[in-house]
Amino acid sequence: MGRQLTQVAPGVWTATAEIWTSLTTLVVADDGACLIVDPGITVAEVESLAAEIHARGWRVEAAFATHPHWDHVLWSAQLGDVPRFATPAAVTAQARSRDADLSKADATAPGHDRDLFGRLTALPDDAVAVPWSGPRALVVDHRAHAPGHAALVLPDSGVLVAGDMLSDVEIPLLDVDAADPAGDYRDGLHRLEAAVTRHALTTVIPGHGHVGGPRELARRFVVDRVYLGALRAGLDAADPRLADPWLGEAHEQQLRAVSPD
Ligand SMILES: [Zn+2]
Incomplete structure:
Protein backbone atom coordinates (compact mmCIF):
# COMPACT_ATOMS: atom_id res chain seq x y z
CA MET A 1 0.00 0.00 0.00
CA GLY A 2 1.55 3.24 -1.09
CA ARG A 3 1.41 6.44 0.88
CA GLN A 4 0.57 9.41 -1.21
CA LEU A 5 2.92 12.30 -0.65
CA THR A 6 1.13 15.64 -0.87
CA GLN A 7 2.95 18.89 -1.44
CA VAL A 8 1.54 21.45 1.00
CA ALA A 9 4.01 24.30 0.41
CA PRO A 10 7.14 24.74 -1.74
CA GLY A 11 9.49 21.90 -0.78
CA VAL A 12 7.23 20.65 2.01
CA TRP A 13 5.34 17.36 1.67
CA THR A 14 3.14 15.33 3.97
CA ALA A 15 2.09 11.70 4.20
CA THR A 16 -0.91 10.59 6.24
CA ALA A 17 -0.96 7.36 8.23
CA GLU A 18 -4.13 5.36 8.74
CA ILE A 19 -4.12 5.57 12.51
CA TRP A 20 -5.06 8.84 14.26
CA THR A 21 -4.70 10.73 10.94
CA SER A 22 -1.00 10.97 11.82
CA LEU A 23 1.00 13.29 9.59
CA THR A 24 4.62 12.84 8.59
CA THR A 25 6.34 15.92 7.16
CA LEU A 26 9.12 15.89 4.61
CA VAL A 27 11.21 19.00 3.97
CA VAL A 28 12.96 18.59 0.64
CA ALA A 29 15.92 20.72 -0.46
CA ASP A 30 16.51 21.68 -4.10
CA ASP A 31 19.19 18.98 -4.36
CA GLY A 32 16.82 16.27 -3.03
CA ALA A 33 18.13 16.15 0.54
CA CYS A 34 15.27 15.38 2.94
CA LEU A 35 14.52 16.17 6.54
CA ILE A 36 11.83 13.80 7.84
CA VAL A 37 9.67 14.86 10.77
CA ASP A 38 7.85 12.20 12.81
CA PRO A 39 7.88 9.18 10.45
CA GLY A 40 4.94 6.90 11.15
CA ILE A 41 3.15 4.76 11.94
CA THR A 42 3.03 1.13 10.77
CA VAL A 43 6.04 -0.74 9.41
CA ALA A 44 4.42 -0.76 5.95
CA GLU A 45 3.82 3.00 6.07
CA VAL A 46 7.36 3.87 7.14
CA GLU A 47 8.83 1.50 4.54
CA SER A 48 6.63 2.90 1.81
CA LEU A 49 7.75 6.41 2.77
CA ALA A 50 11.35 5.25 2.26
CA ALA A 51 10.40 3.71 -1.10
CA GLU A 52 8.74 6.94 -2.28
CA ILE A 53 11.76 9.00 -1.27
CA HIS A 54 14.05 6.69 -3.21
CA ALA A 55 11.71 6.54 -6.21
CA ARG A 56 11.77 10.34 -6.47
CA ASP A 71 4.33 7.30 17.56
CA HIS A 72 6.84 10.07 16.78
CA VAL A 73 10.11 8.15 17.25
CA LEU A 74 9.66 5.28 14.77
CA TRP A 75 12.17 4.40 12.06
CA SER A 76 13.08 1.88 9.37
CA ALA A 77 16.53 0.76 8.22
CA GLN A 78 15.31 1.64 4.73
CA LEU A 79 15.34 5.31 5.70
CA GLY A 80 19.08 5.00 6.31
CA ASP A 81 21.47 5.67 9.17
CA VAL A 82 21.11 9.41 9.73
CA PRO A 83 20.85 11.61 12.82
CA ARG A 84 17.32 11.75 14.23
CA PHE A 85 17.30 14.96 16.23
CA ALA A 86 15.11 15.97 19.14
CA THR A 87 15.47 18.46 21.98
CA PRO A 88 17.71 17.35 24.87
CA ALA A 89 14.66 17.14 27.16
CA ALA A 90 12.85 14.94 24.65
CA VAL A 91 15.86 12.60 24.36
CA THR A 92 16.03 12.27 28.16
CA ALA A 93 12.29 11.61 28.38
CA GLN A 94 12.39 9.03 25.60
CA ALA A 95 15.21 7.12 27.32
CA ARG A 96 13.15 7.06 30.52
CA SER A 97 9.96 5.77 28.91
CA ARG A 98 11.60 3.55 26.28
CA ASP A 99 10.34 0.18 27.58
CA ALA A 100 6.77 1.38 28.01
CA ASP A 101 6.86 3.04 24.60
CA LEU A 102 8.17 -0.11 22.92
CA SER A 103 5.20 -1.99 24.40
CA LYS A 104 2.80 0.62 23.03
CA ALA A 105 4.44 0.42 19.61
CA ASP A 106 4.25 -3.38 19.67
CA ALA A 107 0.56 -3.23 20.59
CA THR A 108 -0.50 -0.74 17.93
CA ALA A 109 2.11 -0.98 15.15
CA PRO A 110 3.87 -4.32 15.60
CA GLY A 111 7.05 -5.36 13.81
CA HIS A 112 9.22 -2.27 14.10
CA ASP A 113 12.97 -2.79 14.51
CA ARG A 114 13.46 -2.47 18.27
CA ASP A 115 17.10 -1.41 17.88
CA LEU A 116 16.09 1.58 15.77
CA PHE A 117 13.13 2.59 17.91
CA GLY A 118 13.62 5.93 19.67
CA ARG A 119 17.30 6.31 18.80
CA LEU A 120 17.36 10.08 19.03
CA THR A 121 20.26 12.54 18.93
CA ALA A 122 20.01 15.56 21.20
CA LEU A 123 20.24 18.93 19.50
CA PRO A 124 23.03 21.12 20.86
CA ASP A 125 21.74 22.85 24.01
CA ASP A 126 20.82 26.21 22.52
CA ALA A 127 20.35 25.12 18.90
CA VAL A 128 18.02 27.49 17.06
CA ALA A 129 17.70 25.24 14.01
CA VAL A 130 17.99 21.61 12.98
CA PRO A 131 21.56 21.11 11.72
CA TRP A 132 21.12 20.06 8.13
CA SER A 133 21.95 21.37 4.63
CA GLY A 134 18.39 22.15 3.47
CA PRO A 135 15.93 25.00 4.10
CA ARG A 136 16.07 26.48 7.59
CA ALA A 137 14.08 24.54 10.17
CA LEU A 138 13.92 26.66 13.33
CA VAL A 139 13.23 24.90 16.63
CA VAL A 140 10.53 26.31 18.93
CA ASP A 141 10.72 24.26 22.10
CA HIS A 142 8.28 24.32 25.00
CA ARG A 143 6.75 21.95 27.54
CA ALA A 144 3.17 21.63 26.36
CA HIS A 145 1.89 18.09 25.59
CA ALA A 146 5.20 16.33 26.39
CA PRO A 147 8.63 17.05 27.85
CA GLY A 148 10.93 18.61 25.27
CA HIS A 149 8.17 19.12 22.71
CA ALA A 150 9.28 21.29 19.79
CA ALA A 151 7.64 22.69 16.71
CA LEU A 152 9.62 23.44 13.59
CA VAL A 153 9.28 26.75 11.79
CA LEU A 154 10.08 26.65 8.08
CA PRO A 155 10.42 30.39 7.35
CA ASP A 156 11.23 29.96 3.66
CA SER A 157 7.92 28.19 2.97
CA GLY A 158 5.80 29.79 5.71
CA VAL A 159 5.05 26.49 7.44
CA LEU A 160 4.62 25.61 11.10
CA VAL A 161 5.21 21.90 11.77
CA ALA A 162 3.36 21.86 15.07
CA GLY A 163 3.90 18.36 16.43
CA ASP A 164 1.01 17.34 18.68
CA MET A 165 -0.41 20.86 18.94
CA LEU A 166 -2.98 22.85 16.91
CA SER A 167 -4.87 19.79 15.69
CA ASP A 168 -8.31 20.05 14.16
CA VAL A 169 -9.21 16.55 15.37
CA GLU A 170 -7.61 16.37 18.85
CA ILE A 171 -8.25 18.62 21.83
CA PRO A 172 -5.13 20.03 23.50
CA LEU A 173 -3.61 17.00 25.21
CA LEU A 174 -1.69 18.08 28.28
CA ASP A 175 1.31 16.48 29.93
CA VAL A 176 -0.67 15.60 33.05
CA ASP A 177 2.50 14.41 34.83
CA ALA A 178 4.01 17.90 34.73
CA ALA A 179 3.85 20.26 37.71
CA ASP A 180 1.70 22.80 35.84
CA PRO A 181 0.17 21.09 32.79
CA ALA A 182 -2.22 23.89 31.87
CA GLY A 183 0.38 26.62 32.41
CA ASP A 184 2.86 24.73 30.24
CA TYR A 185 0.24 24.41 27.53
CA ARG A 186 -0.68 28.10 27.64
CA ASP A 187 3.02 29.00 27.38
CA GLY A 188 3.49 26.57 24.48
CA LEU A 189 0.61 28.13 22.54
CA HIS A 190 2.06 31.55 23.25
CA ARG A 191 5.48 30.54 21.88
CA LEU A 192 3.91 29.05 18.75
CA GLU A 193 1.79 32.11 18.12
CA ALA A 194 4.80 34.41 18.55
CA ALA A 195 6.65 32.34 15.94
CA VAL A 196 3.66 32.47 13.56
CA THR A 197 3.59 36.25 13.85
CA ARG A 198 7.35 36.80 13.64
CA HIS A 199 7.76 34.64 10.54
CA ALA A 200 4.36 35.39 8.96
CA LEU A 201 3.58 31.67 8.76
CA THR A 202 0.54 30.68 6.69
CA THR A 203 0.38 26.88 6.87
CA VAL A 204 0.07 24.58 9.86
CA ILE A 205 0.92 20.87 9.81
CA PRO A 206 -0.30 19.17 13.00
CA GLY A 207 0.97 15.79 14.19
CA HIS A 208 -2.56 14.40 13.86
CA GLY A 209 -5.33 15.85 11.71
CA HIS A 210 -5.28 18.05 8.65
CA VAL A 211 -3.05 20.70 7.17
CA GLY A 212 -4.51 24.19 7.52
CA GLY A 213 -4.06 27.58 5.84
CA PRO A 214 -3.86 31.00 7.51
CA ARG A 215 -7.50 31.27 8.65
CA GLU A 216 -7.50 27.74 9.95
CA LEU A 217 -4.21 28.35 11.76
CA ALA A 218 -5.73 31.37 13.51
CA ARG A 219 -8.91 29.44 14.30
CA ARG A 220 -6.98 26.62 15.99
CA PHE A 221 -5.27 29.02 18.40
CA VAL A 222 -8.71 30.37 19.33
CA VAL A 223 -10.44 27.03 19.89
CA ASP A 224 -7.47 25.57 21.76
CA ARG A 225 -7.42 28.58 24.10
CA VAL A 226 -11.18 28.29 24.62
CA TYR A 227 -10.74 24.61 25.49
CA LEU A 228 -7.85 25.36 27.84
CA GLY A 229 -9.77 28.17 29.55
CA ALA A 230 -12.74 25.90 30.18
CA LEU A 231 -10.44 23.18 31.49
CA ARG A 232 -8.75 25.55 33.92
CA ALA A 233 -12.14 26.71 35.16
CA GLY A 234 -13.22 23.11 35.68
CA LEU A 235 -15.95 23.39 33.07
CA ASP A 236 -16.99 20.87 30.48
CA ALA A 237 -15.98 22.34 27.14
CA ALA A 238 -18.49 22.25 24.28
CA ASP A 239 -15.76 21.23 21.88
CA PRO A 240 -16.82 19.12 18.88
CA ARG A 241 -13.50 17.25 19.05
CA LEU A 242 -14.76 15.62 22.27
CA ALA A 243 -17.20 13.50 20.25
CA ASP A 244 -14.37 11.01 19.79
CA PRO A 245 -14.63 8.62 22.78
CA TRP A 246 -10.89 8.42 23.51
CA LEU A 247 -10.65 12.20 23.53
CA GLY A 248 -13.66 12.38 25.83
CA GLU A 249 -11.78 10.11 28.23
CA ALA A 250 -8.61 12.19 27.92
CA HIS A 251 -10.70 15.27 28.70
CA GLU A 252 -12.07 13.69 31.91
CA GLN A 253 -8.54 12.81 32.98
CA GLN A 254 -7.36 16.35 32.25
CA LEU A 255 -10.26 17.83 34.23
CA ARG A 256 -9.14 15.77 37.24
CA ALA A 257 -5.48 16.76 36.78
CA VAL A 258 -5.96 20.47 36.19
CA SER A 259 -9.13 21.79 37.76
CA PRO A 260 -9.37 23.41 41.16
CA ASP A 261 -11.33 21.10 43.50
ZN1 LIG B 1 2.10 12.99 21.42
Missing part, protein backbone atom coordinates in the same frame (compact mmCIF):
# COMPACT_ATOMS: atom_id res chain seq x y z
CA GLY A 57 15.56 10.42 -6.39
CA TRP A 58 15.63 12.11 -2.99
CA ARG A 59 17.85 11.08 -0.10
CA VAL A 60 17.29 11.25 3.65
CA GLU A 61 19.80 13.49 5.36
CA ALA A 62 18.32 13.87 8.84
CA ALA A 63 15.16 13.47 10.86
CA PHE A 64 13.43 15.31 13.67
CA ALA A 65 11.14 13.98 16.39
CA THR A 66 8.81 16.70 17.68
CA HIS A 67 8.46 14.92 21.01
CA PRO A 68 9.25 11.64 22.77
CA HIS A 69 5.88 9.83 22.38
CA TRP A 70 6.19 6.41 20.75
Whole structure:
Protein backbone atom coordinates (compact mmCIF):
# COMPACT_ATOMS: atom_id res chain seq x y z
CA MET A 1 0.00 0.00 0.00
CA GLY A 2 1.55 3.24 -1.09
CA ARG A 3 1.41 6.44 0.88
CA GLN A 4 0.57 9.41 -1.21
CA LEU A 5 2.92 12.30 -0.65
CA THR A 6 1.13 15.64 -0.87
CA GLN A 7 2.95 18.89 -1.44
CA VAL A 8 1.54 21.45 1.00
CA ALA A 9 4.01 24.30 0.41
CA PRO A 10 7.14 24.74 -1.74
CA GLY A 11 9.49 21.90 -0.78
CA VAL A 12 7.23 20.65 2.01
CA TRP A 13 5.34 17.36 1.67
CA THR A 14 3.14 15.33 3.97
CA ALA A 15 2.09 11.70 4.20
CA THR A 16 -0.91 10.59 6.24
CA ALA A 17 -0.96 7.36 8.23
CA GLU A 18 -4.13 5.36 8.74
CA ILE A 19 -4.12 5.57 12.51
CA TRP A 20 -5.06 8.84 14.26
CA THR A 21 -4.70 10.73 10.94
CA SER A 22 -1.00 10.97 11.82
CA LEU A 23 1.00 13.29 9.59
CA THR A 24 4.62 12.84 8.59
CA THR A 25 6.34 15.92 7.16
CA LEU A 26 9.12 15.89 4.61
CA VAL A 27 11.21 19.00 3.97
CA VAL A 28 12.96 18.59 0.64
CA ALA A 29 15.92 20.72 -0.46
CA ASP A 30 16.51 21.68 -4.10
CA ASP A 31 19.19 18.98 -4.36
CA GLY A 32 16.82 16.27 -3.03
CA ALA A 33 18.13 16.15 0.54
CA CYS A 34 15.27 15.38 2.94
CA LEU A 35 14.52 16.17 6.54
CA ILE A 36 11.83 13.80 7.84
CA VAL A 37 9.67 14.86 10.77
CA ASP A 38 7.85 12.20 12.81
CA PRO A 39 7.88 9.18 10.45
CA GLY A 40 4.94 6.90 11.15
CA ILE A 41 3.15 4.76 11.94
CA THR A 42 3.03 1.13 10.77
CA VAL A 43 6.04 -0.74 9.41
CA ALA A 44 4.42 -0.76 5.95
CA GLU A 45 3.82 3.00 6.07
CA VAL A 46 7.36 3.87 7.14
CA GLU A 47 8.83 1.50 4.54
CA SER A 48 6.63 2.90 1.81
CA LEU A 49 7.75 6.41 2.77
CA ALA A 50 11.35 5.25 2.26
CA ALA A 51 10.40 3.71 -1.10
CA GLU A 52 8.74 6.94 -2.28
CA ILE A 53 11.76 9.00 -1.27
CA HIS A 54 14.05 6.69 -3.21
CA ALA A 55 11.71 6.54 -6.21
CA ARG A 56 11.77 10.34 -6.47
CA GLY A 57 15.56 10.42 -6.39
CA TRP A 58 15.63 12.11 -2.99
CA ARG A 59 17.85 11.08 -0.10
CA VAL A 60 17.29 11.25 3.65
CA GLU A 61 19.80 13.49 5.36
CA ALA A 62 18.32 13.87 8.84
CA ALA A 63 15.16 13.47 10.86
CA PHE A 64 13.43 15.31 13.67
CA ALA A 65 11.14 13.98 16.39
CA THR A 66 8.81 16.70 17.68
CA HIS A 67 8.46 14.92 21.01
CA PRO A 68 9.25 11.64 22.77
CA HIS A 69 5.88 9.83 22.38
CA TRP A 70 6.19 6.41 20.75
CA ASP A 71 4.33 7.30 17.56
CA HIS A 72 6.84 10.07 16.78
CA VAL A 73 10.11 8.15 17.25
CA LEU A 74 9.66 5.28 14.77
CA TRP A 75 12.17 4.40 12.06
CA SER A 76 13.08 1.88 9.37
CA ALA A 77 16.53 0.76 8.22
CA GLN A 78 15.31 1.64 4.73
CA LEU A 79 15.34 5.31 5.70
CA GLY A 80 19.08 5.00 6.31
CA ASP A 81 21.47 5.67 9.17
CA VAL A 82 21.11 9.41 9.73
CA PRO A 83 20.85 11.61 12.82
CA ARG A 84 17.32 11.75 14.23
CA PHE A 85 17.30 14.96 16.23
CA ALA A 86 15.11 15.97 19.14
CA THR A 87 15.47 18.46 21.98
CA PRO A 88 17.71 17.35 24.87
CA ALA A 89 14.66 17.14 27.16
CA ALA A 90 12.85 14.94 24.65
CA VAL A 91 15.86 12.60 24.36
CA THR A 92 16.03 12.27 28.16
CA ALA A 93 12.29 11.61 28.38
CA GLN A 94 12.39 9.03 25.60
CA ALA A 95 15.21 7.12 27.32
CA ARG A 96 13.15 7.06 30.52
CA SER A 97 9.96 5.77 28.91
CA ARG A 98 11.60 3.55 26.28
CA ASP A 99 10.34 0.18 27.58
CA ALA A 100 6.77 1.38 28.01
CA ASP A 101 6.86 3.04 24.60
CA LEU A 102 8.17 -0.11 22.92
CA SER A 103 5.20 -1.99 24.40
CA LYS A 104 2.80 0.62 23.03
CA ALA A 105 4.44 0.42 19.61
CA ASP A 106 4.25 -3.38 19.67
CA ALA A 107 0.56 -3.23 20.59
CA THR A 108 -0.50 -0.74 17.93
CA ALA A 109 2.11 -0.98 15.15
CA PRO A 110 3.87 -4.32 15.60
CA GLY A 111 7.05 -5.36 13.81
CA HIS A 112 9.22 -2.27 14.10
CA ASP A 113 12.97 -2.79 14.51
CA ARG A 114 13.46 -2.47 18.27
CA ASP A 115 17.10 -1.41 17.88
CA LEU A 116 16.09 1.58 15.77
CA PHE A 117 13.13 2.59 17.91
CA GLY A 118 13.62 5.93 19.67
CA ARG A 119 17.30 6.31 18.80
CA LEU A 120 17.36 10.08 19.03
CA THR A 121 20.26 12.54 18.93
CA ALA A 122 20.01 15.56 21.20
CA LEU A 123 20.24 18.93 19.50
CA PRO A 124 23.03 21.12 20.86
CA ASP A 125 21.74 22.85 24.01
CA ASP A 126 20.82 26.21 22.52
CA ALA A 127 20.35 25.12 18.90
CA VAL A 128 18.02 27.49 17.06
CA ALA A 129 17.70 25.24 14.01
CA VAL A 130 17.99 21.61 12.98
CA PRO A 131 21.56 21.11 11.72
CA TRP A 132 21.12 20.06 8.13
CA SER A 133 21.95 21.37 4.63
CA GLY A 134 18.39 22.15 3.47
CA PRO A 135 15.93 25.00 4.10
CA ARG A 136 16.07 26.48 7.59
CA ALA A 137 14.08 24.54 10.17
CA LEU A 138 13.92 26.66 13.33
CA VAL A 139 13.23 24.90 16.63
CA VAL A 140 10.53 26.31 18.93
CA ASP A 141 10.72 24.26 22.10
CA HIS A 142 8.28 24.32 25.00
CA ARG A 143 6.75 21.95 27.54
CA ALA A 144 3.17 21.63 26.36
CA HIS A 145 1.89 18.09 25.59
CA ALA A 146 5.20 16.33 26.39
CA PRO A 147 8.63 17.05 27.85
CA GLY A 148 10.93 18.61 25.27
CA HIS A 149 8.17 19.12 22.71
CA ALA A 150 9.28 21.29 19.79
CA ALA A 151 7.64 22.69 16.71
CA LEU A 152 9.62 23.44 13.59
CA VAL A 153 9.28 26.75 11.79
CA LEU A 154 10.08 26.65 8.08
CA PRO A 155 10.42 30.39 7.35
CA ASP A 156 11.23 29.96 3.66
CA SER A 157 7.92 28.19 2.97
CA GLY A 158 5.80 29.79 5.71
CA VAL A 159 5.05 26.49 7.44
CA LEU A 160 4.62 25.61 11.10
CA VAL A 161 5.21 21.90 11.77
CA ALA A 162 3.36 21.86 15.07
CA GLY A 163 3.90 18.36 16.43
CA ASP A 164 1.01 17.34 18.68
CA MET A 165 -0.41 20.86 18.94
CA LEU A 166 -2.98 22.85 16.91
CA SER A 167 -4.87 19.79 15.69
CA ASP A 168 -8.31 20.05 14.16
CA VAL A 169 -9.21 16.55 15.37
CA GLU A 170 -7.61 16.37 18.85
CA ILE A 171 -8.25 18.62 21.83
CA PRO A 172 -5.13 20.03 23.50
CA LEU A 173 -3.61 17.00 25.21
CA LEU A 174 -1.69 18.08 28.28
CA ASP A 175 1.31 16.48 29.93
CA VAL A 176 -0.67 15.60 33.05
CA ASP A 177 2.50 14.41 34.83
CA ALA A 178 4.01 17.90 34.73
CA ALA A 179 3.85 20.26 37.71
CA ASP A 180 1.70 22.80 35.84
CA PRO A 181 0.17 21.09 32.79
CA ALA A 182 -2.22 23.89 31.87
CA GLY A 183 0.38 26.62 32.41
CA ASP A 184 2.86 24.73 30.24
CA TYR A 185 0.24 24.41 27.53
CA ARG A 186 -0.68 28.10 27.64
CA ASP A 187 3.02 29.00 27.38
CA GLY A 188 3.49 26.57 24.48
CA LEU A 189 0.61 28.13 22.54
CA HIS A 190 2.06 31.55 23.25
CA ARG A 191 5.48 30.54 21.88
CA LEU A 192 3.91 29.05 18.75
CA GLU A 193 1.79 32.11 18.12
CA ALA A 194 4.80 34.41 18.55
CA ALA A 195 6.65 32.34 15.94
CA VAL A 196 3.66 32.47 13.56
CA THR A 197 3.59 36.25 13.85
CA ARG A 198 7.35 36.80 13.64
CA HIS A 199 7.76 34.64 10.54
CA ALA A 200 4.36 35.39 8.96
CA LEU A 201 3.58 31.67 8.76
CA THR A 202 0.54 30.68 6.69
CA THR A 203 0.38 26.88 6.87
CA VAL A 204 0.07 24.58 9.86
CA ILE A 205 0.92 20.87 9.81
CA PRO A 206 -0.30 19.17 13.00
CA GLY A 207 0.97 15.79 14.19
CA HIS A 208 -2.56 14.40 13.86
CA GLY A 209 -5.33 15.85 11.71
CA HIS A 210 -5.28 18.05 8.65
CA VAL A 211 -3.05 20.70 7.17
CA GLY A 212 -4.51 24.19 7.52
CA GLY A 213 -4.06 27.58 5.84
CA PRO A 214 -3.86 31.00 7.51
CA ARG A 215 -7.50 31.27 8.65
CA GLU A 216 -7.50 27.74 9.95
CA LEU A 217 -4.21 28.35 11.76
CA ALA A 218 -5.73 31.37 13.51
CA ARG A 219 -8.91 29.44 14.30
CA ARG A 220 -6.98 26.62 15.99
CA PHE A 221 -5.27 29.02 18.40
CA VAL A 222 -8.71 30.37 19.33
CA VAL A 223 -10.44 27.03 19.89
CA ASP A 224 -7.47 25.57 21.76
CA ARG A 225 -7.42 28.58 24.10
CA VAL A 226 -11.18 28.29 24.62
CA TYR A 227 -10.74 24.61 25.49
CA LEU A 228 -7.85 25.36 27.84
CA GLY A 229 -9.77 28.17 29.55
CA ALA A 230 -12.74 25.90 30.18
CA LEU A 231 -10.44 23.18 31.49
CA ARG A 232 -8.75 25.55 33.92
CA ALA A 233 -12.14 26.71 35.16
CA GLY A 234 -13.22 23.11 35.68
CA LEU A 235 -15.95 23.39 33.07
CA ASP A 236 -16.99 20.87 30.48
CA ALA A 237 -15.98 22.34 27.14
CA ALA A 238 -18.49 22.25 24.28
CA ASP A 239 -15.76 21.23 21.88
CA PRO A 240 -16.82 19.12 18.88
CA ARG A 241 -13.50 17.25 19.05
CA LEU A 242 -14.76 15.62 22.27
CA ALA A 243 -17.20 13.50 20.25
CA ASP A 244 -14.37 11.01 19.79
CA PRO A 245 -14.63 8.62 22.78
CA TRP A 246 -10.89 8.42 23.51
CA LEU A 247 -10.65 12.20 23.53
CA GLY A 248 -13.66 12.38 25.83
CA GLU A 249 -11.78 10.11 28.23
CA ALA A 250 -8.61 12.19 27.92
CA HIS A 251 -10.70 15.27 28.70
CA GLU A 252 -12.07 13.69 31.91
CA GLN A 253 -8.54 12.81 32.98
CA GLN A 254 -7.36 16.35 32.25
CA LEU A 255 -10.26 17.83 34.23
CA ARG A 256 -9.14 15.77 37.24
CA ALA A 257 -5.48 16.76 36.78
CA VAL A 258 -5.96 20.47 36.19
CA SER A 259 -9.13 21.79 37.76
CA PRO A 260 -9.37 23.41 41.16
CA ASP A 261 -11.33 21.10 43.50
ZN1 LIG B 1 2.10 12.99 21.42
